Amino acid sequence: MTTMEILRQAKANAPLLAAADTDLKNKALNAMADCLLASSDAILAANELDLNAATHISTVMLDRLRLTAARIEAMAEGIRQVAALPDPVGRVRQQVVRENGLIIDRVGVPMGVVAIIYESRPNVTSDAAALAIKSGNACVLRGGKEAFRSANAIVEAMQQGLQSVGLPKDLCQLVQDTTRASAMELMTAVGYVDLLIPRGGAGLIRACTENARVPCIQTGTGICHIYVDQDADQEMALNIIENAKTSRPSVCNAAEVCLVHKDIAEEFLPKLHQRLSDRVQFRLDPTAAAIIPGTPAGEADFDTEFLDYILAVGIVDDVQAAARHIAAHSTGHSEAIVTANDAAAAYFTRTVDSAAVYVNCSTRFTDGGEFGLGCEMGISTQKLHARGPMGLEELCCYKYVIHGTGQTR
Amino acid sequence: MTTMEILRQAKANAPLLAAADTDLKNKALNAMADCLLASSDAILAANELDLNAATHISTVMLDRLRLTAARIEAMAEGIRQVAALPDPVGRVRQQVVRENGLIIDRVGVPMGVVAIIYESRPNVTSDAAALAIKSGNACVLRGGKEAFRSANAIVEAMQQGLQSVGLPKDLCQLVQDTTRASAMELMTAVGYVDLLIPRGGAGLIRACTENARVPCIQTGTGICHIYVDQDADQEMALNIIENAKTSRPSVCNAAEVCLVHKDIAEEFLPKLHQRLSDRVQFRLDPTAAAIIPGTPAGEADFDTEFLDYILAVGIVDDVQAAARHIAAHSTGHSEAIVTANDAAAAYFTRTVDSAAVYVNCSTRFTDGGEFGLGCEMGISTQKLHARGPMGLEELCCYKYVIHGTGQTR
Numbered sequence: 001m002t003t004m005e006i007l008r009q010a011k012a013n014a015p016l017l018a019a020a021d022t023d024l025k026n027k028a029l030n031a032m033a034d035c036l037l038a039s040s041d042a043i044l045a046a047n048e049l050d051l052n053a054a055t056h057i058s059t060v061m062l063d064r065l066r067l068t069a070a071r072i073e074a075m076a077e078g079i080r081q082v083a084a085l086p087d088p089v090g091r092v093r094q095q096v097v098r099e100n101g102l103i104i105d106r107v108g109v110p111m112g113v114v115a116i117i118y119e120s121r122p123n124v125t126s127d128a129a130a131l132a133i134k135s136g137n138a139c140v141l142r143g144g145k146e147a148f149r150s151a152n153a154i155v156e157a158m159q160q161g162l163q164s165v166g167l168p169k170d171l172c173q174l175v176q177d178t179t180r181a182s183a184m185e186l187m188t189a190v191g192y193v194d195l196l197i198p199r200g201g202a203g204l205i206r207a208c209t210e211n212a213r214v215p216c217i218q219t220g221t222g223i224c225h226i227y228v229d230q231d232a233d234q235e236m237a238l239n240i241i242e243n244a245k246t247s248r249p250s251v252c253n254a255a256e257v258c259l260v261h262k263d264i265a266e267e268f269l270p271k272l273h274q275r276l277s278d279r280v281q282f283r284l285d286p287t288a289a290a291i292i293p294g295t296p297a298g299e300a301d302f303d304t305e306f307l308d309y310i311l312a313v314g315i316v317d318d319v320q321a322a323a324r325h326i327a328a329h330s331t332g333h334s335e336a337i338v339t340a341n342d343a344a345a346a347y348f349t350r351t352v353d354s355a356a357v358y359v360n361c362s363t364r365f366t367d368g369g370e371f372g373l374g375c376e377m378g379i380s381t382q383k384l385h386a387r388g389p390m391g392l393e394e395l396c397c398y399k400y401v402i403h404g405t406g407q408t409r
Numbered sequence: 410m411t412t413m414e415i416l417r418q419a420k421a422n423a424p425l426l427a428a429a430d431t432d433l434k435n436k437a438l439n440a441m442a443d444c445l446l447a448s449s450d451a452i453l454a455a456n457e458l459d460l461n462a463a464t465h466i467s468t469v470m471l472d473r474l475r476l477t478a479a480r481i482e483a484m485a486e487g488i489r490q491v492a493a494l495p496d497p498v499g500r501v502r503q504q505v506v507r508e509n510g511l512i513i514d515r516v517g518v519p520m521g522v523v524a525i526i527y528e529s530r531p532n533v534t535s536d537a538a539a540l541a542i543k544s545g546n547a548c549v550l551r552g553g554k555e556a557f558r559s560a561n562a563i564v565e566a567m568q569q570g571l572q573s574v575g576l577p578k579d580l581c582q583l584v585q586d587t588t589r590a591s592a593m594e595l596m597t598a599v600g601y602v603d604l605l606i607p608r609g610g611a612g613l614i615r616a617c618t619e620n621a622r623v624p625c626i627q628t629g630t631g632i633c634h635i636y637v638d639q640d641a642d643q644e645m646a647l648n649i650i651e652n653a654k655t656s657r658p659s660v661c662n663a664a665e666v667c668l669v670h671k672d673i674a675e676e677f678l679p680k681l682h683q684r685l686s687d688r689v690q691f692r693l694d695p696t697a698a699a700i701i702p703g704t705p706a707g708e709a710d711f712d713t714e715f716l717d718y719i720l721a722v723g724i725v726d727d728v729q730a731a732a733r734h735i736a737a738h739s740t741g742h743s744e745a746i747v748t749a750n751d752a753a754a755a756y757f758t759r760t761v762d763s764a765a766v767y768v769n770c771s772t773r774f775t776d777g778g779e780f781g782l783g784c785e786m787g788i789s790t791q792k793l794h795a796r797g798p799m800g801l802e803e804l805c806c807y808k809y810v811i812h813g814t815g816q817t818r
Contacts, residue, residue, distance in 0.1 A: 015736075015762075018762070104780055104781070109762070190618065195793065209622060215791065215792065215793040217793075239815060242817075247817070247818060351424070353427070353808070356808070356809040357809070357811070358812075358813065360816075361812075361814075361815065362818055365511065365818055370511075370818065371505065371513055372507060372513070383520055384624040384626075384793060384806070385793045385794040387807055387808060397796055398796055399762070399763065399766060399796060399797070400775075401766050401768075402774065403767075403770075405769055405770075406642070407771065407774070408652035408773070409652060409771055409773040
């Protein structure tokens with residue numbers, strides 16, 4: 001099927017899912033998990049073909065692409081976990097009873113058709129589908145070409161699950177074209193895509209900003225900062241920076257920049273060097289470079305999402321200067337201050353305009369699971385509609401339902 | 410100043426307003442109201458020039474454009490009412506305390522710079538500015554050319570109010586260019602406009618859908634339906650249709666289409682004709698045309714926002730057919746069912762995908778004031794971020810503020 005045919009099917013069938021009750025959606029999700037397990041062999045065979053064809057990608061990417069029986073079990077378990085979450089559809093978010101007797105309910109409703117553009121991790125296919133189905137949205141998935149056969153096998157299994165409970169398979173479809181043309185089609189399918197979620201690198205996000213005519217939520221890019229204040233518990237600061245930089249450098253909530261108050265730089269930087277220099281390369285501004293060894297930072301180093309064992313380090317005059325630096329260089333994802341000074345913490349949290357602003361803890365917590373949302377579709381770094389981790393509620397909008405007894409105005 | 414210079418000033422000064430406390434913002438709003446009254450003579454003189462130049466527009470438009478001392482007083486009172494509303498900024502919308510001790514607050518924050526494109530009513534200038542300032546947003550106003558001198562005088566007065574409490578006047582600016590070029594500049598000012606709100610006709614909305622690269626909320630166009638079910642209280646239905654069609658036909662929440670269940674058409678349509686035919690022209694589908702006199706409906710009549718004393722009337726088989734008709738022809742604004750049948754009402758409210766769905770009351774209630782929001786920036790007919798009347802909360806987004814004691818992941 002062409003991408004446009006897929007979108008037409010999704011749009012035509014979306015109302016069925018919007019009207020489905022919680023029980024039916026949960027049955028569908030559990031059946032999707034069952035079918036995923038039952039199709040393990042076919043999925044692994046398809047994945048093997050993908051792996052054999054992927055001779056041009058890095059070891060890290062190959063590992064992301066690889067499926068195993070255990071990984072498929074984890075995917076199925078992830079779907080079941082989404083089934084267990086509360087249903088955002090039909091929830092009355094707010095009720096007002098007016099003097100004229102009108103009862104005005106603000107009710108959670110699905111967006112309609114959600115399209116997701118993502119890259120090579122096959123598990124995103126099932127995660128995204130599960131979140132979309134539970135939130136009452138038909139989903140159109142457009143994965144990377146390296147994982148196409150795997151994703152196709154996964155979607156076929158999930159479609160069997162949908163059909164086994166009497167829902168149309170078109171509620172969950174994979175775009176068959178993995179060239180740029182299909183991404184552009186999704187970005188411009190006004191009237192067919194109610195929400196587009198690009199999950200990927202800066203290039204994909206920029207392409208969506210420039211080309212999207214449909215509602216779109218930018219996700220992901222994280223140049224995250226940690227500011228160590230003069231009043232910081234320095235041991236705590238070391239633990240937080242080590243965790244934020246090294247526990248998983250390839251993810252968007254990993255720290256890329258450390259800013260240190262000038263009055264403690266002479267004391268703190270040698271400790272930072274001692275703690276991290278066996279694993280982390282430093283890119284140092286001139287003041288920091290005068291204190292510890294490391295590569296002098298180029299201008300781009302404070303505007304780069306390294307996604308690697310590299311940390312840019314800069315010295316600032318005070319919390320105000322730290323906030324100004326962040327305003328100039330951040331991608332609006334996650335930033336942290338380490339301080340025992342309440343006034344500095346309050347200034348930082350009030351002034352820094354990012355999705356998640358932390359006091360005395362690691363930026364690595366910006367994650368749907370860690371925030372108690374259960375699971376997430378991505379981390380929004382924009383301000384319209386959703387900010388930070390996008391869970392089921394953020395895949396919905398609302399409508400007003402008003403009950404009267406003949407009122408006129 | 411050029412539009413780009415205005416935007417740069419707005420962006421540079423927006424953080425000052427974002428950090429302002431409720432008291433300062435309220436003082437600023439009350440000072441803006443005072444200065445508006447103190448500048449009445451200058452504003453009326455500017456308005457006189459606008460009126461004299463507006464030789465080409467209709468009497469209705471001239472009346473919209475005209476200011477009087479009383480209208481300026483009402484504008485000032487409108488600003489004071491916004492000052493009295495609760496502050497959405499800094500409000501903790503939700504708090505989660507996690508097992509690891511992290512305290513996660515979802516806190517209301519301003520968008521940053523809000524740009525509003527509107528037409529000839531000068532009072533929109535003060536309404537929009539008041540809502541923007543109270544919600545902590547710098548505002549860039551781009552009014553219609555007919556009202557330019559009036560809007561300029563109003564903005565100058567409001568700027569005096571801002572300065573009198575120590576805030577920069579650049580927090581509220583009027584774009585000096587009223588050609589299409591300035592609208593396009595606002596639509597494409599990525600990084601300078603955090604939210605664009607076009608208020609106007611279908612042409613402006615379409616231009617924004619096609620051209621906007623900045624976050625944009627579509628407002629306004631309303632092809633509103635009233636469905637009279639077989640189980641309707643027919644006297645109630647007549648009252649509701651009369652109110653929704655004739656109380657103010659020029660507004661977006663006025664009804665344009667009436668759908669009637671086939672089993673009551675023979676009985677109900679003559680009553681409808683008797684109630685409205687002295688003021689309202691009917692555009693009738695073939696079945697309706699066989700029952701009452703009126704103009705046969707052309708295909709376009711069920712897809713037109715008449716904004717006039719015209720009502721399209723169609724006959725449908727049941728509530729399902731009514732919902733299908735609405736899905737095919739509605740602009741997603743407001744729709745109503747009149748019925749005493751709970752199952753039909755439930756089907757209608759669940760299935761109809763519009764911003765406001767009414768049972769047994771008039772579509773005319775879709776309005777910020779009527780919903781208890783105090784005041785509104787417009788009626789969103791899209792699903793991303795805000796739907797229906799946009800009050801202060803809808804001019805804000807949120808961020809997560811997380812307090813810890815050294816937690817790492």
